[in-house]
Amino acid sequence: xxxxxxxxxxxxxxxxxxxxxxxxxxxxxxxxxxxxxxxxxxxxxxxxxxxxxxxxxxxxxxxxxxxxxxxxxxxxxxxxxxxxxxxxxxxxxxxxxxxxxxxxxxxxxxxxxxxxxxxxxxxxxxxxxxxxxxxxxxxxxxxxxxxxxxxxxxxxxxxxxxxxxxxxxxxxxxxxxxxxxxxxxxxxxxxxxxx
Numbered sequence: 304x305x306x307x308x309x310x311x312x313x314x315x316x317x318x319x320x321x322x323x324x325x326x327x328x329x330x331x332x333x334x335x336x337x338x339x340x341x342x343x344x345x346x347x348x349x350x351x352x353x354x355x356x357x358x359x360x361x362x363x364x365x366x367x368x369x370x371x372x373x374x375x376x377x378x379x380x381x382x383x384x385x386x387x388x389x390x391x392x393x394x395x396x397x398x399x400x401x402x403x404x405x406x407x408x409x410x411x412x413x414x415x416x417x418x419x420x421x422x423x424x425x426x427x428x429x430x431x432x433x434x435x436x437x438x439x440x441x442x443x444x445x446x447x448x449x450x451x452x453x454x455x456x457x458x459x460x461x462x463x464x465x466x467x468x469x470x471x472x473x474x475x476x477x478x479x480x481x482x483x484x485x486x487x488x489x490x491x492x493x494x495x496x497x498x
Contacts, residue, residue, distance in 0.1 A: 332400035335393050338385065348407040352453040356446075359406035362398035363443045369394045371470055378461075378468040408449030411495040421493025424486055428478040436497040448497030455491035460484060 336346070339357060343349045347357030357365065371377035373386035373394075389397070425436070433439070437448030447455060461467045462479050479487070 330393070332396035335389070335397050336400050339397070346404045347401045348404070349409070349451065352409075352411070352451050353457060354451070355454050356406065356409060356450055357401045358404035359440070360398075360401050360445055361440050361443045362395075362402040364440075364445050365398040365401055366394055369398070376468065376470055406446060406449065408498045409451040409495060411452040411492075413452060413492045413496050417489040417492040418496045420486070421489035421491070421496075424482065424490045425493050428482075429490070432472075432474065433494075437494045438497055447494045450494060452488075452491045452495035455494055456488045459487040459491055463487075 339347065342351065342354050343357045344351075344354075347360070349356045368377060369386050369389070370391075372379050372382040373389070375383055377383075379386075386394070425433070429437075432442065432444060433447060434442075435448065437450075438446055440446050458469075459479060459482075461469060462471060462476060463482075482490070
């Protein structure tokens with residue numbers, strides 16, 4: 304009888320140990336991405352002017368950004384702490400999930416004069432990488448055409464801030480050199496207008 308009791312105890316203990324491991328390994332990407340919905344909207348369709356749209360981002364870009372948040376290479380207010388809670392496999396699963404989601408462009412209030420000024424800047428400084436007015440993602444760049452103008456303006460302006468940790472290509476940093484705050488806002492408005 305004692306032997307049966309011990310055997311039952313071992314079986315139950317083994318089951319209890321394996322259940323958390325199974326549930327963590329089997330969490331679907333849609334469930335993992337629900338954590339993002341509070342800020343980035345359902346399936347990455349952000350409704351916040353200063354929070355980027357994640358839906359349709361290239362998986363490689365999403366994965367790289369999350370790993371940069373996780374390691375502290377990329378500046379964040381909250382994302383670094385959130386990213387540390389995910390394993391590499393979970394980040395990979397979320398990256399694939401968001402890449403498959405349909406992009407829904409932001410609805411920003413825009414100034415036609417700023418859009419025209421931003422178009423000139425884009426053609427001179429940005430078009431060689433951000434093809435299709437920022438809507439093309441084949442080079443694993445994030446889509447910026449149709450992104451929130453407020454988010455883009457803040458991001459562009461912080462690139463010029465001394466000591467700001469935001470890993471960006473050298474060409475992008477060089478392209479933005481010398482642009483005024485108003486010119487960066489105009490560029491953000493141009494890209495936001497690309498629905």
